[in-house]
Amino acid sequence: SHRRRVERNRSIAVVAVELYVNMGACLSAVDNAVNDFIDKESRYYKESNNAKDYAKNEQNSGSHAAAVLSSELSPVYPSLPKGAQQFHCKNVYDGDTLTLANGDRVRLLGIDTPELKEKQAFALEAKEYTKRYCHGKDIWLSFDDNNSDNNKDHYGRLLAFIWVPINGKQWLCINEGLVATGLAHAYSPSKSKKIHNYDKMLALQKMARKHKKGQWKSYKDCSVIVTPNGSAFHKCKRKGKAESDCKHLSRSKHLNVIQASVAYDRGCHPCRNCLG
Numbered sequence: 001s002h003r004r005r006v007e008r009n010r011s012i013a014v015v016a017v018e019l020y021v022n023m024g025a026c027l028s029a030v031d032n033a034v035n036d037f038i039d040k041e042s043r044y045y046k047e048s049n050n051a052k053d054y055a056k057n058e059q060n061s062g063s064h065a066a067a068v069l070s071s072e073l074s075p076v077y078p079s080l081p082k083g084a085q086q087f088h089c090k091n092v093y094d095g096d097t098l099t100l101a102n103g104d105r106v107r108l109l110g111i112d113t114p115e116l117k118e119k120q121a122f123a124l125e126a127k128e129y130t131k132r133y134c135h136g137k138d139i140w141l142s143f144d145d146n147n148s149d150n151n152k153d154h155y156g157r158l159l160a161f162i163w164v165p166i167n168g169k170q171w172l173c174i175n176e177g178l179v180a181t182g183l184a185h186a187y188s189p190s191k192s193k194k195i196h197n198y199d200k201m202l203a204l205q206k207m208a209r210k211h212k213k214g215q216w217k218s219y220k221d222c223s224v225i226v227t228p229n230g231s232a233f234h235k236c237k238r239k240g241k242a243e244s245d246c247k248h249l250s251r252s253k254h255l256n257v258i259q260a261s262v263a264y265d266r267g268c269h270p271c272r273n274c275l276g
Contacts, residue, residue, distance in 0.1 A: 084140040
C-alpha cells in the first residue's frame with residue numbers, strides 16, 4: 001500500500017542519515033541509500049535531498065572534526081560530571097527533546113535545533129544525531145542548578161545536559177556535540193542567567209559556522225536588529241536600516257543594526273517571530 005511504501009522509504013532515509021553521521025561512513029553507500037529513497041510522493045522527499053547534499057559536503061569533514069576534538073572545545077570528556085544521574089531513554093522526539101522511560105520529558109539545555117513540524121532544514125539530521133546516541137539506551141543527565149525546582153521549563157520538561165558513553169572510556173555531551181556539528185544553535189532565553197559552558201557553546205558554534213557545517217552550510221551574513229538588553233536579533237525591514245515589522249520590537253526605541261554573525265557571537269539567537 002502507499003502507506004507501507006512511505007514508511008519503508010522513510011526507514012531508508014533514516015539509514016542514509018545515520019550513515020553520514022558516522023564520519024567514516026562510505027559516501028557511495030549514502031548516495032545509494034538516498035537514491036533508493038527518492039520518492040516524490042513521500043513527505044520526506046525534501047529531507048532526503050538535504051541528507052544527500054549534506055553527505056557530499058561531509059567528504060572533507062575530517063579537518064573540522066580533528067580541529068574540534070583536538071582543542072579545548074571538544075564535546076568529549078574523560079569522565080562524567082559530578083552528580084550525573086542515569087536514566088533510560090524511551091523516545092527521541094526531535095534534536096533537542098526526548099522522553100525518559102519514567103515518562104519525564106527532557107529539553108536539552110543551552111541549545112536550539114531546527115523544528116520538525118515546521119520542516120526546517122536539518123531538523124531530521126538533528127533528530128537522527130540525538131536518536132543515534134540516545135533512543136532505547138541508557139543516558140546520563142546533569143543539571144546546571146542544584147535546586148530541582150529550577151531545572152524545569154514552563155512546560156514541565158527537565159532542562160539538562162545529556163551524556164552518553166563512547167569508546168568504552170569517554171563521555172560525549174550531546175548538547176555540545178549538536179552545536180559542534182552545526183545541527184543546533186547555542187541558545188539562552190535570558191542574558192541574566194546563562195549555563196556554565198555558554199562561552200564554550202558560542203565558540204563551538206563559531207567554529208561550525210567557519211567550517212560551514214550543518215545549518216551553516218549555506219549561511220550568508222546579513223544585517224539584523226538588536227536591542228540593548230534583548231537576547232534575540234530581528235529581521236531588518238530594509239537592508240542596513242533599524243526598521244522592523246516584528247511585533248516584539250513595537251515598543252522598543254533603542255534599535256541597533258549589526259551583522260548576524262556578530263549577534264551570534266554575542267550569544268543572541270534568531271527571533272522566532274520574524275526569523276522563525
